[in-house]
Structures are given as C-alpha cells and as structure tokens.
Amino acid sequence: MGDPDSLPPFESSALKVLAERGFIEQGSDFAAIDAALSAGMVTFYTGYDPTADSLHAGSLLTIMAMRHLQKAGHRPIVLMGGATAMVGDPSGRSETRKILTTETIRHNVSALRKQFSRFVHFDTGADNDALLVDNADWLLGVRYIEFLRDIGRHFTVNRMIAAKTYRDRLEGELPLSFLEFNYQLLQAYDFLHLMREHDCRMQVGGSDQWGNMIAGVELIRRVAADHNKAQGQDPGEADAAPAHAYCLTYPLLTTADGGKMGKTAKGAVWLDPERYSPYDYYQYWINCHDRDVETLLRVFTELPMDQVRELASREGKALNESKAMLAYEATRLLHGEDEAARARTATAQAFGKGEDWSALPLIEVPGESIKLLDLVVHEAVKGFKSKRDARERIKSGAVKIDGESVTDVNEVITAERCGEDGLRLQTGRKRRLRVKLSGEAPPEPEQA
RNA sequence: GGAUGGGUGCCCGAGUCGGCCAAAGGGAGCGGACUGUAAAUCCGCCGCGUUUACGCUUCGAAGGUUCGAAUCCUUCCCCAUCCA
Numbered sequence: 001m002g003d004p005d006s007l008p009p010f011e012s013s014a015l016k017v018l019a020e021r022g023f024i025e026q027g028s029d030f031a032a033i034d035a036a037l038s039a040g041m042v043t044f045y046t047g048y049d050p051t052a053d054s055l056h057a058g059s060l061l062t063i064m065a066m067r068h069l070q071k072a073g074h075r076p077i078v079l080m081g082g083a084t085a086m087v088g089d090p091s092g093r094s095e096t097r098k099i100l101t102t103e104t105i106r107h108n109v110s111a112l113r114k115q116f117s118r119f120v121h122f123d124t125g126a127d128n129d130a131l132l133v134d135n136a137d138w139l140l141g142v143r144y145i146e147f148l149r150d151i152g153r154h155f156t157v158n159r160m161i162a163a164k165t166y167r168d169r170l171e172g173e174l175p176l177s178f179l180e181f182n183y184q185l186l187q188a189y190d191f192l193h194l195m196r197e198h199d200c201r202m203q204v205g206g207s208d209q210w211g212n213m214i215a216g217v218e219l220i221r222r223v224a225a226d227h228n229k230a231q232g233q234d235p236g237e238a239d240a241a242p243a244h245a246y247c248l249t250y251p252l253l254t255t256a257d258g259g260k261m262g263k264t265a266k267g268a269v270w271l272d273p274e275r276y277s278p279y280d281y282y283q284y285w286i287n288c289h290d291r292d293v294e295t296l297l298r299v300f301t302e303l304p305m306d307q308v309r310e311l312a313s314r315e316g317k318a319l320n321e322s323k324a325m326l327a328y329e330a331t332r333l334l335h336g337e338d339e340a341a342r343a344r345t346a347t348a349q350a351f352g353k354g355e356d357w358s359a360l361p362l363i364e365v366p367g368e369s370i371k372l373l374d375l376v377v378h379e380a381v382k383g384f385k386s387k388r389d390a391r392e393r394i395k396s397g398a399v400k401i402d403g404e405s406v407t408d409v410n411e412v413i414t415a416e417r418c419g420e421d422g423l424r425l426q427t428g429r430k431r432r433l434r435v436k437l438s439g440e441a442p443p444e445p446e447q448a
Numbered sequence: 449g450g451a452u453g454g455g456u457g458c459c460c461g462a463g464u465c466g467g468c469c470a471a472a473g474g475g476a477g478c479g480g481a482c483u484g485u486a487a488a489u490c491c492g493c494c495g496c497g498u499u500u501a502c503g504c505u506u507c508g509a510a511g512g513u514u515c516g517a518a519u520c521c522u523u524c525c526c527c528a529u530c531c532a
Contacts (some may be wrong), residue, residue: 110502256486265458265477284484290486317484351485389478391500392493398479410499428478 012037014072018248020305023065023328025207025251028217033246036201037074041128044069044202045194046078047187047209049085053111054272057262057284058394061250061299062205069204075119075128077200080109082136084186102136115271118334131198132228135190142189151189154222155215160184163211168217184212191216192223195245202246205309213247220245270388271334277405278335280360282343283430286320286329293322301329350432355403355424362422362434369414370437372399373405376427381435383427393428400426415439 010016014037017023027033036042046062048055055063066076082105113122113132120130139241161167163184191213194200203213253261262269267286270276276284288296294312297303303311303325311322324344332340346359363380376383376399377390383399384390390409397405402411402424415437417423422436 287485317486319486320484323484323486347485384478385494386496387498388496391494391498393479396480396492409455429480432485 009036010034012072014069014074017068017072018065020037020066022295023061023068023250023299024248026210026249027186028214028245031242032307033202033248036244036246037072041073041075042202043075043077043194043198043200044204045079045191045200046204047081047084047135047190049077050082050105050108051085053108053277054062054270055115056111056268056270058260058268060262060271061253062117063119065204065250066300070128070130073128076130077194077198078113078116078120078130078132078189079137079194080105080112080132080133080134082189083139084135094293100217105134105136111272115280121323133194133198135186135193138193139189147185147189151192151219152184154219154303155185155188160262161227163215165208165211184215187212188219191245198326201244202248204248205250207249207252210247210249213249217245219245253295256291273335273339277361278331279343279346281334282327282331282340282347285330286323286347287430288323288326290319291294293319293326293414296330297322297326300338301326301333318327325334328378355436357424357432358421360432360434362436362437364422364436366438366440368437368439369412371409372413374412375413375425375435381425381427381433383425383431402422413437 007019007024010019010030012034015024015034047064048059048062053275066078071074082102085105109132116122116130116132122130122132160181166181167186187209191200191203203216205213255261264284269281273281277364285296285300294308297308297311298305301308311325314322324347327347328340328344331343335343342359346357346361349357349359365375365380370378372394373379373387373390376394377385377387384393393399394409395407397407399406403426413423418436420436422434425435426432426434
C-alpha cells in the first residue's frame with residue numbers, strides 16, 4: 001500500500017490528494033505528471049472490462065481515484081474493453097474466457113455507465129465531463145498486417161517478456177498463449193488511439209497493469225518520434241506532435257487477512273443494489289478488519305484526512321464507531337444518503353439489544369404454518385445451504401427467534417405467532433431479518 | 449502427429465497389488481464458546497435426504513470386468529512437458 005513518504009512533494013492538487021490518501025504506487029515520471037496536472041486540465045483514462053453488468057467493490061479504488069482527479073479539474077475517460085474482453089486478461093490467470101455477444105456487451109456498458117455516473121459526472125456541460133468509450137469501436141476493425149506494420153514494429157519481444165505478468169508465466173513455465181501475449185499491444189494501442197482522438201495523456205490503473213501501461217507510454221513516444229522524423233523535426237521541437245504521455249498506478253489493495261478487496265468467500269461485492277443490497281453493502285464495510293480501517297477510510301470515503309486519522313486512531317471497541325462511519329460513508333457515496341441512513345439504522349437495530357427491528361427487511365413466506373427447519377432454508381430466507389446443514393446448526397443453537405435460541409428443528413411457526421411485524425429471526429452469526437407468514441395456503445402444493 | 453505425466457470434493461492435495469473410501473491432511477467457509485458484528489484461540493460441522501442409522505448421488509466422460517472400483521480394462525475428452 002504505497003508508502004506516501006517515499007513520494008516526492010507534489011504541486012498539483014490532484015496528486016496531493018491522491019498521494020495523501022494513499023492512491024499512488026508508481027508513476028512513469030512524477031515530475032512531469034505533476035507539472036502537467038498543475039498546468040491545466042489533463043485527460044486521463046482507466047480501462048474496465050464490461051464482462052458483467054455491474055461493477056464490484058474491487059473496481060472502486062480506481063473509480064474513487066477517477067473521482068478525485070475529476071474533482072481536481074481533470075477529464076476522465078472510462079474505457080470499456082469491449083474488444084479486449086473477448087480476448088481475456090492475461091493477469092487474470094486461467095479464467096475461462098466468456099464469449100460475450102455484442103448485445104451483452106452493449107447492455108453491460110450501459111449498465112456500467114449508470115454506476116460510474118454515481119462517482120463521476122458525464123453530461124453536465126463542463127469541460128471535464130467524463131467520457132465513456134468502448135475499444136470495440138476501433139479495435140474490432142483493426143487489420144492484422146497494418147497493425148503489425150504500424151504498431152507491432154515498435155515492440156521488442158525482449159522488452160515485453162520483461163513485464164511482470166509475462167515473466168511470471170514464463171519463469172513458472174506456465175502456458176502463455178500468443179493471444180494473451182498480444183494483450184499488451186492492444187492496450188498500448190488503446191492509449192495511442194485515445195491520445196489521438198481525445199488528447200488523452202495519462203493512463204491510470206491498478207499496479208498490475210503497469211507493464212501494459214508503460215507499453216502504451218512508450219508506443220506513443222515512438223510513434224511521435226517517427227512522425228517527427230518524417231516531418232524533419234527533432235522531437236521536442238515546438239511544433240512536434242505531442243509525445244508526452246504518462247501513467248500512474250494505484251497499489252493493489254488486499255485486506256488485512258490477505259483477501260482481495262471487494263471479494264468475499266461468497267463472491268463479489270457488487271455495486272448494483274439488486275445484486276447486493278445497500279444493507280449488505282454497509283455490512284461489508286463495517287465488518288472490515290481492524291487494521292484496514294485507516295486505509296479504507298482514506299480510499300473509500302472522502303472524509304477529510306484529519307478526521308480519517310482521528311477515526312483510525314481509536315482503539316478497541318471504540319474502533320467500531322469508526323467502522324460504522326466508514327460503512328456509512330461508503331454506502332452513501334454509492335447508494336445515497338437515504339439508503340445509507342437506512343442501513344445504519346437497520347444495523348443498529350439488528351446488532352443492538354433492542355426489540356425494534358423495523359428497519360430490517362421483512363420477508364414474507366407463504367403459508368399458514370411452517371416447521372422451523374423449512375423456514376430457515378426457505379428460498380426467501382436462505383439461512384443455511386441445505387436442510388442437513390440447517391439441522392446441525394439449529395441444534396448447536398445458531399437460530400434465534402425474538403432473541404431466544406431455538407434448538408428444536410421441528411418447532412412449528414404459525415402465522416399467528418408472527419403477527420404483523422414478523423418475528424425477529426437470526427440465523428447464524430450475522431444473518432438477521434424479520435419474517436412473517438402470509439397466512440394463506442402455500443401456492444405450491446404438488447410437485448412433479 | 450509421436451512420447452511421457454496427469455485429470456479426486458470450494459481450493460490445494462493424499463489415496464491405485466479392488467472392499468475397512470463420502471474418500472487422509474491443509475486452507476477457505478460455516479456454526480458454537482469467547483468478544484467489539486474485530487483478531488487470536490478452543491470445540492464442532494463441512495455431498496444430499498431422512499426422526500443419525502441408514503439411504504442416495506460423487507473421484508474428467510461413456511462403457512466393461514467383478515459379489516464389490518476413485519482404484520483393473522476399453523474408448524473418448526481435456527491439460528502439462530518433451531519431440532515433430
């Protein structure tokens with residue numbers, strides 16, 4: 001996690017903020033980047049794979065950085081890797097690459113755009129409105145021979161295999177397909193294209209992308225040098241084609257216990273509220289490890305640094321308030337004030353000692369009465385993965401109703417008992433919700 | 449195309465002179481105790497179903513041999529390494 005002390009002092013407000021909050025790992029040329037960012041609006045980009053129709057918390061770091069840069073007056077380009085998604089990212093190991101249809105990608109892109117717009121502004125009429133582009137628009141039409149001639153000749157394999165992603169594969173004697181090997185060229189070409197089309201001067205992204213990013217910077221420099229030579233100019237002369245491109249990387253965040261940010265054992269922490277409710281999102285953050293509190297506050301909230309330091313300095317039980325603050329702020333950024341407040345209230349109710357759980361979701365299960373075992377594994381409740389599992393858990397006291405541990409698997413819950421507001425059901429350590437029975441006969445009497 | 453070594457449960461990884469293997473061990477996960485909805489620790493669970501002893505479905509796929517196969521045979525698919 002970038003050591004802020006090892007960075008040079010910056011002039012630009014953009015880099016100051018990023019450095020202070022721990023967003024910076026490596027830069028192609030800090031002095032030049034700083035100067036460019038001080039001099040005026042810089043267009044920069046970060047790439048994302050539109051392989052799903054929602055982002056997850058793992059992408060949040062780069063999104064937050066984008067937000068800071070835009071706030072400092074710079075213009076973000078969100079690059080959708082519609083074309084490269086079809087190739088597969090080499091840094092992602094041996095993932096089976098999904099074959100995405102153009103329709104799927106189009107659908108994903110528009111869904112993702114909505115999510116980005118919670119963090120950066122697009123169409124406000126400001127100079128630094130963000131842009132969203134899809135590299136399928138220029139990559140799909142690329143012709144092989146031309147590409148080799150114009151782009152390929154600027155790369156030496158010697159240099160390419162020095163890139164960490166490739167080097168690891170080669171040294172580990174793991175397979176590296178030619179297709180994946182080309183990923184770097186494609187990404188470099190993206191940068192060149194954005195430079196030409198949108199005057200994009202900087203690429204930012206996770207540090208795992210360093211090799212690819214620097215390849216883009218070098219490609220731009222070489223192409224410009226060629227161009228200038230053709231024009232009979234020395235590079236750097238007044239009229240020379242712009243050759244100054246930069247890149248900046250963020251540290252790869254891992255959680256204190258070694259996990260990936262934005263992933264839980266159960267899967268990704270999605271930004272889409274349909275996939276991952278604001279309450280769960282809030283829970284994700286508030287459940288962070290003690291040692292992560294400061295980093296997370298710095299990176300995923302916009303609280304002033306003084307406050308961040310104060311919150312992070314708390315110890316023991318008091319640190320939980322800091323986590324609540326983190327969760328609230330992070331949820332607020334994504335889902336807005338109301339949802340964040342609701343999640344906070346629900347959390348306070350569920351984990352407090354009170355009997356009022358009114359802010360928690362009320363799940364309605366059809367039926368007049370139901371056995372506890374069936375209730376707890378009902379698809380609307382999903383307390384445990386199977387009946388077998390549920391049986392074990394119930395016996396060991398994992399289920400509580402209205403605060404009381406219930407260990408009888410066969411206990412019958414009736415609609416009457418649930419009442420209007422439902423029972424306070426707790427399944428396991430953290431799962432809490434309210435349930436009630438509809439009182440009507442279950443609609444699925446027969447089965448095939 | 450040839451040679452060799454492999455494909456085991458969420459992951460890693462034992463297990464092949466056939467039974468005692470639902471399959472060692474580790475990790476992850478889950479539940480309990482403890483606590484601060486933390487960490488560490490301890491205990492338990494960790495294919496599915498059932499009134500826990502049984503039943504059912506698993507060891508790349510499909511067949512076969514056998515009373516009985518993850519373990520033997522056949523074919524096929526896939527992966528790695530070397531050769532072409």
